[in-house]
Amino acid sequence: xxxxxxxxxxxxxxxxxxxxxxxxxxxxxxxxxxxxxxxxxxxxxxxxxxxxxxxxxxxxxxxxxxxxxxxxxxxxxxxxxxxxxxxxxxxxxxxxxxxxxxxxxxxxxxxx
Amino acid sequence: xxxxxxxxxxxxxxxxxxxxxxxxxxxxxxxxxxxxxxxxxxxxxxxxxxxxxxxxxxxxxxxxxxxxxxxxxxxxxxxxxxxxxxxxxxxxxxxxxxxxxxxxxxxxxxxx
Numbered sequence: 196x197x198x199x200x201x202x203x204x205x206x207x208x209x210x211x212x213x214x215x216x217x218x219x220x221x222x223x224x225x226x227x228x229x230x231x232x233x234x235x236x237x238x239x240x241x242x243x244x245x246x247x248x249x250x251x252x253x254x255x256x257x258x259x260x261x262x263x264x265x266x267x268x269x270x271x272x273x274x275x276x277x278x279x280x281x282x283x284x285x286x287x288x289x290x291x292x293x294x295x296x297x298x299x300x301x302x303x304x305x306x307x
Numbered sequence: 308x309x310x311x312x313x314x315x316x317x318x319x320x321x322x323x324x325x326x327x328x329x330x331x332x333x334x335x336x337x338x339x340x341x342x343x344x345x346x347x348x349x350x351x352x353x354x355x356x357x358x359x360x361x362x363x364x365x366x367x368x369x370x371x372x373x374x375x376x377x378x379x380x381x382x383x384x385x386x387x388x389x390x391x392x393x394x395x396x397x398x399x400x401x402x403x404x405x406x407x408x409x410x411x412x413x414x415x416x417x418x419x
Binding site for chain 1: 341343348349350351352353396400406407408409410411412
């Protein structure tokens with residue numbers, strides 16, 4: 196069973212705060228993704244990565260940085276959090292040949 | 308502009324009925340169309356998928372019908388069960404590695 200683990204599951208911060216969301220996959224997948232999910236907007240791709248050290252820009256990258264430190268670990272960084280970044284964040288991984296995304300359970304972020 | 312559109316936004320059916328979920332897309336280069344199922348508090352999970360070379364894909368009670376000329380597809384859930392109550396996302400991509408473009412989802416409620 197493919198496994199993607201996110202932490203923290205819930206986070207509350209204030210405007211201007213610094214937040215790091217972590218994701219680890221044990222699937223040996225090359226590709227990892229960060230999505231945000233919002234009512235009325237569905238799932239939107241923030242950043243993705245082909246492998247350690249690689250980073251690609253998604254559809255809604257403004258205000259977010261990301262870093263892939265190893266094949267297993269992908270981090271999403273919000274250096275100056277804003278209320279508009281209050282959302283449910285999902286990490287996912289995939290194997291290139293199938294395209295199937297395996298999602299984590301999500302990290303709920305609230306920016307006050 | 309939403310690249311992948313879904314309708315209806317929500318759908319209620321009785322147990323045993325067929326639920327029909329619709330999806331359309333803008334980019335004619337999209338060639339892979341998965342449907343993801345999401346239960347409350349969980350990440351989305353792949354339900355069924357189709358490529359643009361096929362016009363129908365069946366997996367148990369779930370069937371995708373695909374019309375390439377009209378850039379439309381639909382998901383049929385036959386003999387709907389209360390356990391099928393979830394949000395269903397239609398998605399599309401050209402290249403697996405670049406991630407998926409998701410629709411806004413259809414919330415399905417199945418009443419016994």
